Amino acid sequence: MTASFAPGAYVFPGGGIEAADASPNTFAQTRRRPTQDDTRLVQAIAAIRESFEELGVLLARHVDGRHATTADVAALDRHGPFVAQCVARGLTLAADEVFILAHWITDRDLPRRFDVPFLVARVPEDQEPVADEKEQFEPVWVRPADALERHRAGQFFIIFPTIRTLERLQAFARVDEVLASCAGEQPWFVSCPRAGILAGKEQRFMEHEPPFGELALVCPEGQMVHHLDWQSDHPVPLLRNVQRLTCGNPGVMTGPGTNSYVVGDPDTGHIVIDPGPEDAEHQERLWRAAGGDIRLIVCTHSHPDHSPGARPLQALCERHGHKPPLLGLSSLPTARAASHFVPDRELADGERLVLEGPDHRHTLRVIHTPGHAANHLCLVLEEDGLLFSGDHVLNGSTTVIDPPDGHMSDYLASLDRLEAACATDHIEFILPAHGYVLGNVFGDAHDATDVIRRLRLHRLQRExxxxxxxxxxxxxxxxxxxxxxxxxxxxxxxxxxxxxxxxxxxxxxxxx
Ligand SMILES: [Zn+2]
Structure with missing residues (x-):
């Protein structure tokens, strides 16, 4: 409990890179791989030194190629000058045996932040770790799966990056397989997790995990404020001018339920996207979230979980004195009976729907995206760089392509169009009709463009x-x-x- 980092937790040995780790003198006493650049070399040297200081494990070799032994370790002072002592004993550092495994950056909300390569190497056969009693206290060898099992049972405290790294490691049966997977000199992943509140607890997520995009959009600086529990009682504010209301229709096909979006603000009025199935309470909540000021109702497509609530919502508005037009694309004869749909007006591809305020506006641009349904469209909120993807791109589930109204080549061609829109409009985030927001800061892993690329790859791999x-x-x-x-x-x-x-x-x- 007195450790300076993660007190009370089981952690991998490690520490900061020191100036001497990067000195020409140290390099001269170190074995390196031809593919190992200076950065990787310095990281490996620091890891070798820290493992020695904290645990008395020494990854070094004699001139004849033998690994350092327990006797070598015993002869060295763990607090003395590291490289000089190795040289005196005829040892060179075996940085060529150290590989990068992962790259973690501490979450934004933490007071001390670290940028950390996780490295992996095989420990020489006859060495046993002995703790320094300052930073390491109770060395254990444990299989990744066993560590995770004991952690789940509350008997082995480990922190998020350790948990996720062990989860990946447990897929490997042998050390050699792990090392082989790291031969490319690139980490398995680079991650700076984000935290939200789920079931009353702080929980962290990596870039590829479903809640990450939503946390990146709603709390960009890493504030621990966003609740991730699904509910249909009240709107979730995603941006000042974008709210999500999830209908109480969760299921195998709808995931947590259908997401309806309310775009706009009191100065501009609102556009409702996908009013959901017919559900009087849900439509009432949409009306209230819009402060009773709904200017347009748009359906991304006419499946039964998206569009049947449109006419009742329109009627509700009409009872309060204003009837907003219902926009979208008519269903084609290929659609199932339950998806029959005729809007008040057909939307043209590229058309812009504008909410105008005294000093600002919100512009939704229509992109026709057949594939999931022949009458499917997506919307780009141009000022905020957001894509409302309907069912074309989902979070946590796979879009069903159901011929004849669904069509795979159309679906893939529409993905291409969406990817192009992400580039031209600098879109970072995708707001799907089912699941959390997807995306990341523009240009980072799992941003909107990357999400679409991965989706296409997934389809083509299946094909x-x-x-x-x-x-x-x-x-x-x-x-x-x-x-x-x-x-x-x-x-x-x-x-x-x-x-x-x-x-x-x-x-x-x-x-x-
Ligand atoms: Zn749907």
Missing amino acids: AKILAVMRALPEGTMQDWLAQAYDDVPSRMWPVAMRSLTAHVERLRELM
């Missing part, structure tokens, strides 16, 4: 797998192909996956 299965089983039925191409998906999801499989098969036949 490649389907194509391989079709070639291996040319006489197979759709059921045969489904079982193999979606063997990583729980079988309860197969009825839904069958629709996507059909869409992929249709596209592959179009391409052949």
Whole structure:
């Protein structure tokens, strides 16, 4: 409990890089890989020195190539000048055996912040760690899976970066496999996690985890203020002029429920995007969130969880004296009966819907995006660089492509259009109809463009797998192909996956 960093926690040994770690004299006493640049070399040297000082583990070799032994360690003073002592004993530092594993940057809300490469190396066979009793106290060897198990049982306190690193490490059966995965000199990931409040507790998330984008949008400086629990009682303010109301219709197909968005402010009036299914309480909440001033109602598409609430919301507004037009795209004959839809006015691709205030405006630009549904559209909030993606891009679930109204080639072409829009409009965040906000600061991992690229890659990887299965089983039925191409998906999801499989098969036949 007296340690200077993470008191009471099990941590990896480590510490700050010192000037001597980067000196030409130290470099001259160090083995390096041809691919190891100076930065990686200095990090490796600091790690070797810290492991020695804190734990008495010495990653060094004699001239004949033998590793340093317990006897070598015992002969050195752990508080004396490190490199000079190694030289005197004929040892060179084995930085060529140290690899970068991950790169962590401490979260923004913490008073002391660190930028830390996590490094990995095999410890020489006969050495045993002995704690320095200053920074390390109780060295243990523990398998990653066992550490996580004991942590879950409350018997092994570890902090977030340790937990996530062990989660990745537990996938490897052997040290050699870990080292081989690090041969590229690049970390598995670079992460600066973000924190929010979920189920009454502080919880942290990495860039690829569902709540990250929302935390980046709502609390950019890392303030610990945002609640992530899903509820349908009150609006969630995402920006000063953007609120989200989630309908109380959670389910297998709707995730936490359908997200309706209210864009605008008291000076400009509001546009409601996707009023949801018919649900009087939900439409009443939308009306209240807009302060009773709804100028337009827009549906991204006409599936039953998105558009049936539009007419009731319009009628509610009309009872209060003003009837906002209902905008969108009419359903095509390919749509299922429950998705039949005719707006008051058809939206043109590229059209701008403008809310005008005395000194500012909010502009929503329409992008036609067929694929999930033939009458699907997305909206770009130009002033804020946000994309309302409807069901075309989701967080926490995969968009279903259900032919004939859904179409895989159209879906992919629409993704291309959205990616282009992200670049031209500097879009950082995507607000989906199901799940948390996606995205990150423009240009960082998992920003809006990156999210779309990963989505496309995911689809194309699935398609490649389907194509391989079709070639291996040319006489197979759709059921045969489904079982193999979606063997990583729980079988309860197969009825839904069958629709996507059909869409992929249709596209592959179009391409052949
Ligand atoms: Zn939906």
